[in-house]
Amino acid sequence: MASLKTFRPNIVAFFCRWCSYGAADLAGSLRLRYPVDIRIIRVPCSGSISPQYLLYALMQGADGVWVSGCHPGDCHYRIGNMHARRRLTLFHNLLDYVGIERARLLFTWIAASEARKLQAEAESFVSAVSALGPARRLVKTLETCAI
Amino acid sequence: MNAYARRIREIARRLLSEKAVDAVVGYRAGTVPMRARPFVARTPAEAGELTWSGFCVGNLAKLAAGLSGRVAVCAQGCISRNLVGIIRENRLARESLTVIAVPCLGMLDARKIGARVNGRPVTGVREEGEDVTVTGADFEEVFRRGDVKRDTCLTCLHRNPVLADETVADPVPETGGGDSDKIIELWERKKPEARFELFTRTFRDCIRCYACRNVCPLCHCTSCFVDRSRPQWLGKTQDEPDVLTYHLLRAFHCAGRCTDCGACESACPVGIPMRRLTSKLESDARRLFGHEAFLSLDAKPALAVYSPDDPDEVFS
Numbered sequence: 001m002a003s004l005k006t007f008r009p010n011i012v013a014f015f016c017r018w019c020s021y022g023a024a025d026l027a028g029s030l031r032l033r034y035p036v037d038i039r040i041i042r043v044p045c046s047g048s049i050s051p052q053y054l055l056y057a058l059m060q061g062a063d064g065v066w067v068s069g070c071h072p073g074d075c076h077y078r079i080g081n082m083h084a085r086r087r088l089t090l091f092h093n094l095l096d097y098v099g100i101e102r103a104r105l106l107f108t109w110i111a112a113s114e115a116r117k118l119q120a121e122a123e124s125f126v127s128a129v130s131a132l133g134p135a136r137r138l139v140k141t142l143e144t145c146a147i
Numbered sequence: 148m149n150a151y152a153r154r155i156r157e158i159a160r161r162l163l164s165e166k167a168v169d170a171v172v173g174y175r176a177g178t179v180p181m182r183a184r185p186f187v188a189r190t191p192a193e194a195g196e197l198t199w200s201g202f203c204v205g206n207l208a209k210l211a212a213g214l215s216g217r218v219a220v221c222a223q224g225c226i227s228r229n230l231v232g233i234i235r236e237n238r239l240a241r242e243s244l245t246v247i248a249v250p251c252l253g254m255l256d257a258r259k260i261g262a263r264v265n266g267r268p269v270t271g272v273r274e275e276g277e278d279v280t281v282t283g284a285d286f287e288e289v290f291r292r293g294d295v296k297r298d299t300c301l302t303c304l305h306r307n308p309v310l311a312d313e314t315v316a317d318p319v320p321e322t323g324g325g326d327s328d329k330i331i332e333l334w335e336r337k338k339p340e341a342r343f344e345l346f347t348r349t350f351r352d353c354i355r356c357y358a359c360r361n362v363c364p365l366c367h368c369t370s371c372f373v374d375r376s377r378p379q380w381l382g383k384t385q386d387e388p389d390v391l392t393y394h395l396l397r398a399f400h401c402a403g404r405c406t407d408c409g410a411c412e413s414a415c416p417v418g419i420p421m422r423r424l425t426s427k428l429e430s431d432a433r434r435l436f437g438h439e440a441f442l443s444l445d446a447k448p449a450l451a452v453y454s455p456d457d458p459d460e461v462f463s
Contacts, residue, residue: 051396079453083450086453090432090450099342100343108463109463121463145387
C-alpha cells in the first residue's frame with residue numbers, strides 16, 4: 001500500500017525525440033539530479049501525441065502525465081508542435097472541465113539545451129503530484145469497477 | 148400535411164423525374180407517433196412518402212455520405228454544415244450533392260413532450276410555426292415550441308442552411324435565441340471534485356450501445372478506437388473509467404468539427420446529455436481560435452490548421 005509509506009507518484013512523460021528527450025539526455029550528461037518518479041516515453045514529435053495516449057496513461061494508473069516538445073517555431077517537422085498546441089490546449093481544458101485535477105497534467109516546451117529547465121519542471125511537477133496523492137479519477141481499480 | 152413536407156415532395160419529385168439526382172435523402176413517417184425515419188427515395192413515386200416534422204432529428208449527412216451516385220439531401224442549418232464537413236473530408240463530391248435547404252425553427256424533443264403530457268400516450272403532433280399541438284386519445288394540448296424543443300435547438304446559432312441548391316421555405320431568424328456558452332457554465336462554476344462528480348453522474352447510465360457514435364456524421368473511421376483490441380484503448384465494460392474515457396475520447400474526436408446538431412442526444416436510448424462535453428470543446432474553439440465548424444466550403448476544421456499566435460496558456 002502506497003499510503004503506508006511515503007507516496008511516490010508514477011509519472012508518464014511523453015518527450016519529443018528532438019528537443020525534450022535531448023534535454024533529458026543532456027541533464028544526464030551534466031549529472032543534474034531530478035526525481036526518479038518520471039518514466040519517459042520517447043515520441044517522434046509532440047504533434048504525434050494523441051490525447052488517447054494521455055487518457056490511457058491515466059486509466060492505467062499514472063498519477064501524472066507530462067508532455068513536452070520543442071518550442072513553437074523550432075519543430076523538427078516545422079509545424080508538428082503547432083498542431084500539438086491546439087489539440088492539447090483543447091484536451092487540457094476538457095480534462096479540467098470534467099474535473100481531472102489540473103496539477104496532474106504538465107505541458108511544456110523544452111529545447112535540447114534546456115536541461116536545467118527540465119530539472120526544474122520535473123522537481124516542481126513531482127512535488128505537485130505528490131501533494132495530490134494517488135490518482136483516483138478515471139483509474140481502473142477494484143474501487144471504480146463495480147463487482 | 149405541412150407546407151414543408153409538401154414542398155420537399157415537390158422538389159424531390161421534380162429532381163427524380165428530371166433524373167437530376169439518383170436519390171433523395173429525407174424522412175418518412177415513423178411507425179409510432181413522435182418518430183420520423185430516415186428514408187431514401189429513388190423514384191418519383193417514392194418521393195410521395197417523404198415528410199417533414201419536428202421529429203426529423205437524425206443526421207442525414209451521414210446517410211448521404213454512404214450513398215453512391217448523385218444525391219439530394221434535406222438539410223437544416225446544422226446538417227448543411229455537416230454536409231460541408233463531409234465534402235471537405237472528401238467523403239462526397241460537391242458536384243454529386245444537391246442540398247434541399249430546410250430553414251429550421253428547431254426540432255422537438257419527444258421526451259419533453261412526454262413529460263409535459265404526464266406520460267399519457269400521444270397519438271399525434273401538429274406543428275404550426277411556434278405552436279405545437281399534441282393530441283392523445285382524450286386530450287389535446289398546445290405548447291410553445293420553445294418549451295418542447297430539443298436542448299440543442301434552444302442554443303442553435305445557425306438555423307438557416309449554409310448550402311442551398313433548392314429551398315423549402317424563406318429564411319428564419321438565424322439563432323435559437325439561447326446562449327450556447329450557458330451549457331458549460333453549469334459545470335464550470337463548480338470545483339473540480341464537484342465537476343468530476345457531475346461528470347460521473349451524467350454518464351452513469353451509459354450502456355455503451357454506441358448510438359451516439361453511429362449517428363454522428365463526424366465519425367467515419369473504418370476502425371473506431373472503441374473497437375480496437377490491439378492496443379485496447381479502453382475496456383468494453385460499463386465500469387466508470389471505461390464509460391468516462393469513451394465519452395471523453397468520442398467528444399474529443401469531434402473537437403472543432405461539431406455542428407451541435409444534437410443527433411447524439413436524440414439517438415441516446417437513456418437520454419444522456421453528451422453535448423455537455425462537445426459544447427465545451429466548441430466553446431473553447433470559438434474562444435481560443437475564433438472558430439466555428441464548417442460554415443463555408445473553404446473553412447478548415449480548427450484542429451487541421453494552426454496559427455503561430457495560438458494561445459500558449461496551458462504550456463509552460
